[in-house]
Amino acid sequence: MQVVGGSAATWRPATRTTTASIRRVPDRERFDQKSLLVKFKAGAPVAERKAALARHGGIARALVHGTPFSLVKVADAARVRKGLEAEPAIATVELNHTRYAFTTPNDPRFGTEQQYLSPLRIPAAWDVSRSSTAVKVAIVDTGVDLDHPDLAPKLLAGYDFVNNDAVAQDDEGHGTMVAGIAAAATNNGIGIAGVAWNASIMPVKVLDGTGAGSDFDVARGITWAADNGAQVINLSLGGPWSSVTLYDAIDYARKKGAVVVAAAGNDGAPVFSYPAAYADIAVGATDAAGDAAWFSNSGYWVDVAAPGIDITSTALAAGPVEAYAKGSGTSFASPIVAGVAALVWAQHPDWSQLQVVTQLERAWDRGPRGLDPYYGFGLADAAAALGASLQPPAPQPDGDANEPNGAPKRATPVTTSATGTISPEGDEDVFSVDIAAPKWFSVTVTPxxxxxxxxxxxxxxxVSVLGPKGERLGSSDTNTAGRREATLVPAASAGRYYADVSSVASARGPYSVTVADARAPALFDAEQWRSFSGVTFLRDIKLADITGDGRKDVLSAVTDRLMLLPQKASGGFGEPQWFPLDQNWSYGISTGDLDGDGAVDVAAATMAGPQIFYARAGSLSPGPVLAQPSPPRDVVVADMNGDSLRDVVTYGDDGGIRIFRNGGASNFAPMIVSPSGDWHIAVGDVTGDGRPDIVACAANYAGIDVFAQDASGGFAKRRYDYACGDGIVLADMTGDGRTDVVSNGIQTQVFTQASDGTLSDPDTFSGLSEGYLEAGDLNADGRADLVEIAHHSCYFRQLSQLDNGLLALATEDCRADYWDGPMAIGDVTGDGKNDVVLAQNGGTLVTFPQAASSAPRPPEPAEFWVENVTPHDFALDVPVATEPVLDFGSDLAMHDGASLISGLTGREAPTVPSYDHSTLSTTVRPATGLAPGTPYLLAQDPLFYNAEAPRISSAAVNFRFATAGTPDTTIPDTTMTGDPDYWTAKANPVFTFTASKVGTMFECSLDAVGFYPCTSPRTYDSLPAGSHTFRVRAVDVAGRTDPTPATITWTVPATTPGVPENDAFADSIPLRTASGGFDMNNTGASKEPGEPNHAGNAGGHSLWLRWKAPRSGTITMETRGPSIDTL
Structure with a gap:
């Protein structure tokens, strides 16, 4: 079970104790198609608001209380949104996205099934606080099982925003589990122990029986809970789509005093999840020992972590049954922290919301030393949150024998294979590969x-690969955990290449890396365009030899015609032939011998059904129309029953799948395979029994349906619960001789056919969402490759199949702006190489001709890249005298962007970076030194590179280290060393200050303005006349703040003080004797004594000294010595 998810089946406890799987975000953006969330501009009259909505068919239905957003009912959300955004009265329009459900007590399951609470020191925290029934914990989720014996005594009145009533009964199970973890009745002799012990539960139902809910309902649930006194609001739900509506709702709850705790999400990637990214505390997941869980989302927005694997909690059941279940996911880590928040509130009922949040961040540092993207501040520590001392940091996990190899100059050499370990979390390992001559090679990482x-x-x-000069040559990171990643590398020159290996997941573990020569992929020349008079749509395309000359011709369907475009002997196409189609429909076409004469015939979809065209004398002759009740959306020609006669398979506008069995002599008998529920079909043997099966995308992206054919010719449906997008193709994509299934969605998925005739979990590749797919052998190596072209974009991508059966990105070109349209692969230029042809809905045929040479082409110039770092990544016991250094592989046009960040607070430490063009290195000198026993993050932001032609890079890198010594836990003291009374112009003061501790940061404040980060010296310009107060306080690397800031008050005069006559060098006082002097009494004035150029002056140059008066009094300046040169 989890925070974000929905692809798994609805969970129900089958027995008193069950186990639920982790659920993740759906593969496709989902939102309510009939509503939008609209924020009107402040001051827009009601009449203008109504008129703006009416112009687009919108009607305002309800307001999200506590926010400026209204729910607006519309006919088509995606279409209407664009129009509303242009309305002058409207400020913001959002899709209404769908979010998904992601003292020792005597409770019998506590001792046996809740050991994961011990590392969080929750039993110790119970000795200090057992919360109070006055503390209200809102569970904003699927509701709560209202009669569960372990929950019922704790329940307050709630609300159901799904059904709009006051009965927040759970009908899915997720919310019941979340509620039990946070606050099940404790020490009651049954079931489990809730973390919050005595706290009350406020059930708020915003997710339906499938675990899904709209932003509108989630936002209303949050603000309702805040209005009804919830001090803690738990959100074990979310999705990847940002929402101002949710932000405003959480901000409203925060201002009402509630602490909002949310689950980080289960995508196993460094991606934001919302609303967790807006919450006060975003919670990642660990196992019972406190090690980060691979599925937990990561990023510096994650605040703390808590156990989220095999968590036991209350389960939904019919009647007052003591039902319990186990679940995994950040959904079940979040309520643990919510429960701790309730304990803190009970101990300190007079505290502010911010004070409670600060206590929750007092966590046990685990993994990489200091603040990190996986644990945040660390594993939640209930005892520390209630005032106990922090635990010493857990030992940083060791790396492998190759460490330190986190930068190219520290790379581990590899010729064919090597092993490594990702440890600690966030580790990167660099391997070097020496290439003797230009070639293509592959790098594969196997976990x-x-x-x-x-x-x-x-x-x-x-895995990502850099060239000898830092060129970015290839990368791969889209397959799922536990699966291989491969990248295809064009080595255009001899030299040393670098493969950087890391893990997307928030975990550590071993892997192997393999380097191998690779067959060159197809490369393509500039595309060729062909348009046709009066044609605005080309709905499908197939390549086949219709004319009988051995060359591939083009077949494409137009609105009411079938087009045959013959290939000329010299390559390219001749003039089109047109054949009328029955009625205006013409979506899909397919080819094959339908009359047994050996020639290639055609079946085309029409409004009345598939229409047959027979090949005759180099052209086509119309045949029968095969009637079906629902117009076909696609058609496939294939021999479905092994009688050597090709049949016709269709899927209709009703989602039904039909087969027209070929009886010869133009007789086709229809049969229904499935009456409804599918779209996009492909035919092939995907079960390994030698019989062709039908594969289809289930309606509403619900999955992939395989209609497996049995020996009698019947079909049985198997559903695979993976999103199926806008394309599906069948081909041997792994080189094992079996037909696999390829589908697209958010990513391209390859479902390998297993030896038992089932489809394996997919390998995923970075695909083009909502694009077209086609498979074919592009580089003549006997293996199927894949081409993708996205809807309404410029991207043309080729995935080449490697000898190890993996696909690797070969080319990704941003070419012209392509419209929707299917593709076909075949030789249409007459050079014996397969080309790609695209039929655009705009009525244009686009040919991508394969180039004559597939030799690696010179890469784009490198961006800046870090070759080395001192200290090395994850270094421990670094001397405090160290000055960190970043070594770059190329000269920088601008060399700012380097920063040093405290690993205890995430605040930037004051530094003085210095770039050396001769060594291409930046030394990041700490302005106040490195503090002992402290973790740091050395970061380099994107910057300008290439001194001759500056360009901004997209890269950002960071490295970690920790200093040696014992942390100084004293409170820092601040000393002011310079103030306005020492300076001439009080309206332009300069302040200098120091602190009693090394590594200290500072916060400044001028007059009534709050404190903000600053460095010494701090200068202000053109302050107005009158009294001013400046304050500065030291803040150490752990966030300890000087409670008594250094303070000074001064007055800027209304008029500028008079100045003496010699404030310019030309009027300086000459000192020509062996000793001399002058004095003055003019506060704020300046003198400029100088030694003029005269005979006897060594070097023959004048020396000028500027002096500024102090606060008040007489100043004397003297020169002494035997000669003028002693001045």
Missing amino acids: PALSRTVRASEVDPT
Whole structure:
């Protein structure tokens, strides 16, 4: 079970104790098609608001209380949104996205099934606080089982925003589990122990029986809970889509005093999840030992972590039954922290919301030293949150024998294969590959297979390759945890290449890396365009030899015609032939011998049914129309029953799948395979029994349906619960001789056919969402490759099949702006190489001709790249006298962007970066030194590179280290060393200050303005006349703040003080004697004594000294010595 998810089946406890799987975000953006969330501009009259909505068919239905957003009912959300955004009265329009459900007590399951609470020191925290019934914990979720014996005594009145009533009864199970973890009745002799012990539960139902809910309902649930006194609001739900509506709702709850705790999400990637990214505390997941879980989302927005694997809690059941279940996911980590928040509120009922949040961040540092993207501040520590001392940081996990190899100059050499370990979390390993001559090669990273049971450590590898000069040549990071990643590398020159291996997942573990020569992929020349008079749509395309000359011709369907475009002997196309189609429909076409004469015939979809065209004398002759009740959307020609006669398979506008069995002599008998529910079909043997099966995308992206054919010619449907997008193709994509299934969605998925005739979990590749797919052998190596072209974009991508059966990105070109349209692969230029042809809905035929040479082409110039770093990544016991250094592989046009960040607070430490063009290195000198026993993050932001032609890079890198010594836990003291009374112009003061501790940061404040980060010296310009107060306080690396800031008050005069006559060098006082002097009494004035150029002056140059008066009094300046040169 989890925060974000929905692809899994609805969960129900089958027995008193069950186990639920992790659920994740759906593969496709989902939102209510009939509503929008609209924010009107302030001051827009009501009449203008109504008129703006009416112009687009919108009607305002309800307001999200506590926010400026209204729910607006519309006919088509995606279409209407664009129009409303242009309305002058409207400020913001959002899609209404769907979010998904992601003292020792005597409770009998506590001792046996809740050991994961011990590392969080929750039993110790119970000795201090057992919360209070006055503390209200809102569970904003699927509702709560209202008669569960372990929950019922704790329940307050709630609300159901799904059904709009006051009965927040759970009908899915997720909310019941979340509620039990946070606050099940404790010490009651049954079931489990809730973390909050005595706290009350406020059930708020915003997700339906499938675990899904709209932003509108989630936002209303949050503000309702805040209005009804919830001090803690738990959100074990979310999705990847940002929402101002949710932000405003959480901000409203925060201002009402509630602490909002949310689950970070289960995508196993460094991606934001909302609303967690807006919450006060975003919670990642660990196992029972406190090791980061691979599926937990990561990023510096994650605040703390808590156990989220095999968590036991209350389960939904019919009647007052003591039902319990186990679940995994950040959904079940979040309520643990919510429960701790309730304990803190009970101990300090007079505290502010911010004070409670600060206490929750007092966590046990685990993994990489200091603040990190996986644990945030660390593993939640209930005892520390209630005032106990922080635990010492857990030992940083060791790396492998190759460490330190986190930068190219520290790379581990590899010729064919090597092994490594990602450790600690966030580790990167660099391998060097020496290439003697230009060629293509591949790099494949193989992790351990994904465990069938949920465990913390799973490696989700990512690999990227740099050229000898830092050129970015290839990368791969889109396959799932426990699966291989491969990249295809064009080595255009000899030299040393670098493969950087890391893990997307929030975990650590072993892997192997393999380097191998690769067959060159197809490369393509500039595309060729062909338009046709009066044609605005080309709905499908096939390549086949219709004319009988051995060359591939083009077949495409137009609105009411079939087009045959013959290929000329010299390559390219001749003039089109047109054939009328029955009625205006013409979506899909397919080819094959339908009359047994050996020639290639055609079947085309029409409004009345598939129409047959027979090949005759180099052209086509119309045949029968095969009637079906629902117009076909696609058609496939294939021999479905092994009688050597090709049949016609269709899917209709009703989602039904039909077969017209070929009886010869133009006789086709229809049969229904499935009456409804599918779209997009492909035919092939995907079960390994030698019989062709039908594969289809289930309606509403619900899955992939395989209609497996049995020996009698019947079909049985198997559903695979993976999103199926706008394309599906069948081909041997792994080189094992079996037909696999390829589908697209958010990513391209390859479902490998297993030896038992089932489809394996997919390998995923970075696909083009909502684009077209086609498979074919592009580089003549006997293996199927894949081409993708996205809807309404410029991207043309080729995935080449490697010898190890993996696909690797070969080319990704941003060419012209392509419209929707299917593709075909075949030789249409007459050079014996397969080309790609695209039929655009705009009525244009686009040919991508394969180039004559597939030799690696010179890469784009490198961006800046870091070759080395001192200290090395994850270094421990670094001397405090160290000055960190970043070594770059190329000269920088601008060399700012380097920063040093405290690993205890995430605040930037004051530094003085210095770039050396001769060594291409930046030294990041700490302005106040490095503090002992402290973790740091050395970061380099994107910057300008290439001194001759500056360009901004997209890269950002960071490295970690920790200093040696014992942390100084004293409170810092601040000393002011310079103030306005020492300076001439009080309206332009300069302040200098120091602190009693090394590594200190400062916060300044001028007059009534709050404190903000600053460095010494701090200068202000053109302050107005009158009294001013400046304050500065030291803040150490752990966030300890000087409670008594250094303070000074001064007055800027209304008029400028008079100045003496010699404030310019020309009027300086000459000192020509062996000793001399002058004095003055003019506060704020300046003198400029100088030694004029005269005989006897060594070097023959004048020396000028500027002096500024102090606060008040007489100043004397003297020169002494035997000669003028002693001045």
